[in-house]
Amino acid sequence: MVAVIKTGHSIHRIFNYNENKVKEGVAECIGAGNYLVDVEKMSGTMKLNRLLKQAALNENVTRNSVHVSLNFDASDTGLTKEKLMEIADTYMRKIGFGDQPYLVYQHFDAGHPHIHLVSVKVRADGSRIDTQNIGRNQSEKARREIEKSFGLVVADDRKKQEAFRLQLVDVRKVQYGRTDTRRAITNVLQAVLDKYRYTSLPELNAVLRQYNVLADRGGENSRVFKSGGLVYRVLDEQGNPIGVPIKASDIYSKPTLKFLETKFKGNEARRMLHRARVKNAVDMALLHKKTLPIEELVQALKKQGIDTILRKNEDGLLYGITYVDHRTGCVFNGSALGKAYSAKAIQERCSGKAVSAQELLQHPALKPGIELQSRPIVGTETKDAANDLHPAPLPSGTGNMLDVLMQPEQASDYVAGQLKRKRKKKKRKNLSNNQ
Structure with a gap:
């Protein structure tokens, strides 16, 4: 048996996922834990509301949903509904969810038997269940004990576990006509x-x-x-x-x-911290190359986990570029990284055309007398962001580009307006002894 645990922000989403499988005829809700009514007598609203009401007891728990799939080897036989429910109840109790409300769905859309369990992380007293490392600790221990007590095929082999996980999370290309x-x-x-x-x-x-x-x-x-x-x-x-x-x-x-x-x-806001990784990957790929075919740049970025999507018109002319960083999960339109990373600039840089320092260094806007101000980066081309500062001129030759990239974000001679004001000296009046 292999267990896969996911937590999320939406109870509705995981509930609807399983209920839609039921409507499609590829799943069945076979039981529930800690519900007052048998699952056969409950409507969809009754099932969902029980989970929502308990989650509402602690609104500070944002990732309040729990979605577990228990996957069995294809050779496991005799897995009746009653036995699957017994396995589900035992598993939930062993991982600390025995007193939680949960629903159990049997799915029939894979090559191996498996069930899904839907629950919440908030206890009846409003406290939160800690799920940190639950898969590595409580779940693994429960899995081994259940395999032994129920006579299931042992899944200690890492390759066997990976085979189950890939069937669950591998997003294969959709081929029209071959799958629903x-x-x-x-x-x-x-x-x-x-x-x-x-x-x-x-x-x-x-x-x-x-x-x-x-x-x-x-x-x-x-x-x-x-x-x-x-x-x-x-x-x-x-x-x-x-x-x-x-x-x-x-x-x-x-x-x-x-x-x-x-x-x-x-x-x-969430992607801003990861802009530098994509920009640095592009800059380093072009650092010591006078010319570099754009196809080779695409391959160089791919090795860094970044897919480069080139948008071309009917005549084959490049008019847009998007970077998909699979390691950080961030997607950037070229102009969102700065003018030097737009489609036109990338074509010029690949052909060996020099790029100005202002295009490489995207500084926040500066206003006289006010400290550094940050501005949001938008998905369209911005032309004025780089003109608010005057960084040092770019050294000649692409070999010195690294020096430019390593320059500090703020010019060394910049002093805030408040610090430039001169103090006026007060004249001391001579006080005579006669006064």
Whole structure:
């Protein structure tokens, strides 16, 4: 047996995921723990509200949902509903969730038997259950004990455990006609939406396109666009939409445009700490090269875990560039990193054209008499951000570019306006003894 534990911010999402599987006929809710009514007599609202009410006892617990999958070897036989429920109850008790409300779903959409358990991290008294290292500690101990007591196939072999995990989390490219379209799109979105930090629809699509999926608003005159709607489409190997589009509202997690716009705002600040990694990777790849074909730059960045998506028009001319950093999960439109990383500048740098220091060093704006001010980076081209400071001129020759990159963010001779003001000396009056 292999156990995979995930925690999240949305109870609705994991509940709807399993309930939609039931509606599709590929899963069944076989039982529940610590509910007052048998699962057969409960509506979907009753199942969900029990979890929501307990989670509401402590609103400070933001990652309040728990989603566990217990996976069994294909050769494990005799796994009846009763036995699966017994295994689920034993497992939840051993990892410290025995008194929590939880739902148990048996899934039939994989090559091996497996069940999903949905619960919350908030106890009945409002305290939080600590899940730090729960997979490595409590879960592993519970797994070994359950395998022995229930006579299950032992999964101590690391390769066997990895085989289960890959079937659960590996997001394979969607191939239209070979798998259920909605289910395949849902699996891709489940892996991408929370993992990556994107601030616009084009940046999100830079990731989704790698899995033959597209988030599409339609043309400006289309009914979908005018109503603020969004559909998801499957793409063929040439990147062309095929088949019937799926409305965002028809997908269990409801990844609508309104939902994504909320993600855009939150991701703006979260990705800022990782801008330097992508910029440095580009600069180092071009550091000692007079000329470098852009295809080689793409390969060099790929070795650093960064995919470079080049957007070209029908004539093959490059007009846009997006960097997808898989290690940090951050997505950047070229201009969001600075003018020197936009499509036009990258083409010039690859051809050996010198780049000014102002284009390489993106300083925060300075205002006279005020300390350094930070400005948000937007996804469109900004031309004035680099002109607020006057850094040292770029040394001639690309070999000295490293010196420029290592310069401090603030010019050494800069002094805040308040410090430049001269003190006025007060004249001392001579006081005579006669006064």
